[in-house]
Amino acid sequence: GQQVMQIPQYQHVQEGEDFTTYCNSSTTLSNIQWYKQRPGGHPVFLIQLVKSGEVKKQKRLTFQFGEAKKNSSLHITATQTTDVGTYFCAGPPSSGNTPLVFGKGTRLSVIA
């Protein structure tokens, strides 16, 4: 079945350093969604990308959707302690009306 892979699984950064997580799908995606889960919390939707090569920014967060619509990235500039959490990407299934397929997430730790 369709797989959505995320790397790295964990990332520890010093506050102020940049951070990037990558998401790769085994199939072409109609869109990609990103979610953030704070420690002890629940996933919260961040953004959806739909177009090939699309780039969207939310303050220090930059999201990209690959030209082939099979990969995506989330880049955080100058991390802050508020960025701590797990970032998940998710894409719709390649066929059928079944739920989003979530990656396993990248857990970000920020050392002050």
Next chain:
Amino acid sequence: DGGITQSPKYLFRKEGQNVTLSCEQNLNHDAMYWYRQDPGQGLRLIYYSQIVNDFQKGDIAEGYSVSREKKESFPLTVTSAQKNPTAFYLCASSGRGSTDTQYFGPGTRLTVL
């Protein structure tokens, strides 16, 4: 105030007992989902429902059961057949389409002693 509620936040049960987790939404969403999350792990789909009175098994349905008698409600029962039920359970809802954004409830942390 629209959203998804899950209760209780923490739940303790003795081994061998069935337990039902509540999930209610007032977002008028057609689809609802249950996920299990173990420490440091991703989200694993247990069951989902795209319309009232219909639901489908996810990747790890064994030992769990659900019902969808009302659009707003999608309770999950963790049965005694579930071998390792201690986990964080998340409920979510979305529009009916598979591409729709999912909105998550705050979760229930179940501990089986």
